[in-house]
Amino acid sequence: MHLTRFRLNTARVGARRLLSSPQMLHAAVMSSFAEIPAAAGDRARVLWRIDRTSRAETHLYLVSPAKPDLTHLVEQAGWPETGRWHTYDYQPFLSRLAAGEQWAFRLTANPVHHIRRTDDEPTKRTAHITPHHQLRWLLQRQEGAGFKVVEKPAEQRLVPNGDEHELIVYDRRQLAFKKAGHRGSVTLVTVTYDGRLEVTDPDALRRTLTHGLGKAKAYGCGLMTLAKA
Structure with a gap:
């Protein structure tokens, strides 16, 4: 790699x-x-x-x-x-990643979920729009991805809810572009996450770093990188 x-x-x-x-x-x-x-x-x-x-x-x-x-x-x-x-x-x-290590990380992702308005219609992939749901999207995937986002000490939390982790989401972009063989425009919502993580499963985290996290990997999403915390 x-x-x-x-x-x-x-x-x-x-x-x-x-x-x-x-x-x-x-x-x-x-x-x-x-x-x-x-x-x-x-x-x-x-x-x-x-x-x-x-x-x-x-x-x-x-x-x-x-x-x-x-x-x-x-x-x-x-x-x-x-x-x-x-x-x-x-x-x-x-190969040196080990459980218990802490790293700063950055990830640009396409946080989406599937919804439907009625029981008889097919589900539709829809982007999460609010920072709260975008943060929750990543937290829901951390265990399977081989890490956990570090929690802040209680005295460092600025608000009672939504500020429990060393994690921010920013640089929200809505992109619209033409795709070959696709009628109309493709619309893509991306956000960037910066935070601090602890390695819980080195093999799973290695897979995350080399296979990506989430959707739209062909369009600049899913790549997580680590740096010294």
Whole structure:
């Protein structure tokens, strides 16, 4: 497994065009591989995420079974003379994960649920809109994903309900874009989570980090990364 980081040059039209369309960016990401890695069965898949920093920098993160070649992205959306990308061997880090460790994490996800208005109509996938339900969406999945979000000490909680965990949700985006072979536009709601977690099941967490969490993985959702807490 490999972890890659690439900084986009948002002053360029090519970068802004890619950032405006998850469909186009997905195609650009998959073009980074001579042979597209298969995602069938238990095989890890290509995951990607866009991060925007407080210094107005925009980075593309990739986790992939094969090592990517981002030359086309440097030429189209980077700095052709000086731009580079950085790829790291992810496996040593993954293999060292151990129960009880605490890490800061970031995840961009597509928090959805299935609803229906009447008993006789089929269920429909619908995005969670409020921060409360978006937070609950992640908390409901933490056990199966191999971690638990760290709880705050009681004296650090600012409100009686909804502030029990070291977890925030922000950067809500509603994206609408064309998809090949699809009539009309695809609408996607994404949010970003920052928080602190404790590893409870290293094998399950390794799977989360390499297979993603939630829906819309092809469109920049599901990639969780860890950093020192």
